[in-house]
Amino acid sequence: MVAPPDNDVLWARALHYSPNGSPALQGVSLGVREGEILAVSGPRGSGKTSLLRCLSGRLVPTEGEVWFHSTALHTMDRLQREKLRRESFGWIGTQPALVAELTGWENAALPLLLRGTAHRAAKSAALDWLDRLDAGDCAHQRPHRLRQDQCQRIAVARALITLPPLLFADEPTAALHRADGNQVLRTLTAAARSHRITVLLATGDPDVAALADRAVHLVDGRRTGETPYPATTGAEGRDTCSLSV
Numbered sequence: 001m002v003a004p005p006d007n008d009v010l011w012a013r014a015l016h017y018s019p020n021g022s023p024a025l026q027g028v029s030l031g032v033r034e035g036e037i038l039a040v041s042g043p044r045g046s047g048k049t050s051l052l053r054c055l056s057g058r059l060v061p062t063e064g065e066v067w068f069h070s071t072a073l074h075t076m077d078r079l080q081r082e083k084l085r086r087e088s089f090g091w092i093g094t095q096p097a098l099v100a101e102l103t104g105w106e107n108a109a110l111p112l113l114l115r116g117t118a119h120r121a122a123k124s125a126a127l128d129w130l131d132r133l134d135a136g137d138c139a140h141q142r143p144h145r146l147r148q149d150q151c152q153r154i155a156v157a158r159a160l161i162t163l164p165p166l167l168f169a170d171e172p173t174a175a176l177h178r179a180d181g182n183q184v185l186r187t188l189t190a191a192a193r194s195h196r197i198t199v200l201l202a203t204g205d206p207d208v209a210a211l212a213d214r215a216v217h218l219v220d221g222r223r224t225g226e227t228p229y230p231a232t233t234g235a236e237g238r239d240t241c242s243l244s245v
């Protein structure tokens, strides 16, 4: 077993994942640098979700290695992986998956409350993140009273509130209207850049991928190429660096 290069936060080698015998990932390797926003792009069924789930320890690959700094995820047991995910990783799914019984701010604050942060401090941080995501008016509502984009803004606040070193976002705006999705993505990428959060962003939309620093492309579970987005392109994403979040 070879440890990853020093400058990679996350590193994967020859990942295979075959649920029920059907190959979702077929030998994918990649490295992600600290503070980088890396898009994982590809058509439906290309393996984007499977890759993010393997890289984040939600799934164990059938074959291959996943390293977070010098920690080998692929040899950890379930409890060790859960602890690592809780402490170091954030996750935003396509659906918000909020807790129905909790209000907007309580959902956003949940990771802090579970870590034992004082109620007042957790609430203050949650209200702050909801404001940044234009969801301040959702703070005291339960999810069933809210629109889908409002629920997704709360889910993004919940993922950012701990400032995780590594954030996985699996098509986080695929279920939103374009204008709402763009606004949520702008805030997400601005927050990531200003706090040096490394992001893996799965998307089937080339315009969304262009908000990243670089995209790796998947087709049929295989890595087929890579597109760098230099600072002079993908302007929308990089302009947001200056946002104070």
Ligand SMILES: Nc1ncnc2c1ncn2[C@@H]1O[C@H](COP(=O)(O)OP(=O)(O)OP(=O)(O)O)[C@@H](O)[C@H]1O
Binding pocket: 019, 020, 022, 023, 024, 042, 043, 044, 045, 046, 047, 048, 049, 050, 051, 204
């Ligand atoms: N648990 C599972 N059981 C059976 N097949 C699976 C499972 N998970 C993924 N697959 C298959 O693996 C392939 C890749 O799926 P995956 O969801 O990773 O792709 P994706 O690029 O995220 O697709 P989408 O954009 O539709 O979410 C698909 O053919 C899918 O049907």
